[in-house]
Amino acid sequence: xxxxxxxxxxxxxxxxxxxxxxxxxxxxxxxxxxxxxxxxxxxxxxxxxxxxxxxxxxxxxxxxxxxxxxxxxxxxxxxxxxxxxxxxxxxxxxxxxxxxxxxxxxxxxxxxxxxxxxxxxxxxxxxxxxxxxxxxxxxxxxxxxxxxxxxxxxxxxxxxxxxxxxxxxxxxxxxxxxxxxxxxxxxxx
Amino acid sequence: xxxxxxxxxxxxxxxxxxxxxxxxxxxxxxxxxxxxxxxxxxxxxxxxxxxxxxxxxxxxxxxxxxxxxxxxxxxxxxxxxxxxxxxxxxxxxxxxxxxxxxxxxxxxxxxxxxxxxxxxxxxxxxxxxxxxxxxxxxxxxxxxxxxxxxxxxxxxxxxxx
Numbered sequence: 001x002x003x004x005x006x007x008x009x010x011x012x013x014x015x016x017x018x019x020x021x022x023x024x025x026x027x028x029x030x031x032x033x034x035x036x037x038x039x040x041x042x043x044x045x046x047x048x049x050x051x052x053x054x055x056x057x058x059x060x061x062x063x064x065x066x067x068x069x070x071x072x073x074x075x076x077x078x079x080x081x082x083x084x085x086x087x088x089x090x091x092x093x094x095x096x097x098x099x100x101x102x103x104x105x106x107x108x109x110x111x112x113x114x115x116x117x118x119x120x121x122x123x124x125x126x127x128x129x130x131x132x133x134x135x136x137x138x139x140x141x142x143x144x145x146x147x148x149x150x151x152x153x154x155x156x157x158x159x160x161x162x163x164x165x166x167x168x169x170x171x172x173x174x175x176x177x178x179x180x181x182x183x184x185x186x187x188x189x
Numbered sequence: 190x191x192x193x194x195x196x197x198x199x200x201x202x203x204x205x206x207x208x209x210x211x212x213x214x215x216x217x218x219x220x221x222x223x224x225x226x227x228x229x230x231x232x233x234x235x236x237x238x239x240x241x242x243x244x245x246x247x248x249x250x251x252x253x254x255x256x257x258x259x260x261x262x263x264x265x266x267x268x269x270x271x272x273x274x275x276x277x278x279x280x281x282x283x284x285x286x287x288x289x290x291x292x293x294x295x296x297x298x299x300x301x302x303x304x305x306x307x308x309x310x311x312x313x314x315x316x317x318x319x320x321x322x323x324x325x326x327x328x329x330x331x332x333x334x335x336x337x338x339x340x341x342x343x344x345x346x347x348x349x350x
């Protein structure tokens with residue numbers, strides 16, 4: 001089984017940090033395959049994509065999970081459309097600082113439009129919301145963020161990705177949500 | 190609630206047919222690498238001289254990314270739908286072609302190989318692949334029942350949380 005997970009969110013929200021930290025942790029535990037591939041500009045901003053493959057085995061079912069980021073900068077919108085193609089689940093990385101409130105919202109709206117173009121409805125798609133940078137003094141209260149950035153009422157994780165906090169929890173939740181969305185049988189108990 | 194984790198695969202006959210087309214293309218063009226993937230960059234089949242599977246996964250993603258980016262540019266410039274993308278390096282040339290309904294084939298050849306003939310063989314191969322895909326069947330290879338409540342626990346344990 002091959003799954004594609006894309007981390008999206010505003011510029012500098014911490015998508016790349018999440019994916020790099022996740023790679024380091026999974027690599028150390030023997031759950032990442034091959035290398036970490038990154039295409040960055042000279043200023044260490046994501047130009048196209050960062051990605052790696054994680055290999056998991058659930059009850060004897062082999063899963064290769066390709067984890068990718070989208071570039072956050074608005075000028076790179078066409079590339080975001082390309083990366084989101086064929087995605088199985090999304091992680092919405094939200095910058096907790098109050099100053100980034102508007103831009104977080106704009107990115108959510110833009111992503112919904114990209115998915116719609118590809119025949120999906122963001123509100124009925126496996127998503128996990130990650131509230132990153134919880135250590136900032138200007139971090140918004142979780143209740144306010146839930147109202148604004150979690151219209152799915154889906155799982156959310158509080159994180160400080162740069163320290164690795166919440167990174168693994170986010171990954172576990174998105175895999176769970178994808179599997180439930182793809183293979184859930186609501187009739188069974 | 191309980192999940193049926195079903196792992197689907199192409200049936201053996203289809204797989205063999207796809208492999209055969211790739212094998213022929215690989216030998217006729219003396220390619221370094223031939224990858225067949227879906228448009229999201231998931232590998233379906235590959236033939237290569239010096240390539241490991243992990244690296245091929247990334248190359249497949251980049252093939253899908255590059256083709257997708259070029260297709261976006263075509264749309265913005267209002268030119269016709271992109272069917273083939275080609276770029277030339279110092280030592281190798283790369284050609285990527287769309288295969289209906291939603292697949293891509295990428296081929297990497299040494300500079301010494303004539304690109305005209307590569308494109309010709311690629312066109313023939315793509316027609317064969319499209320025929321195969323038009324009658325494709327997916328077969329479930331494994332079904333596992335997992336309780337949703339314990340799924341998160343199992344995943345957490347697996348990653349060492």
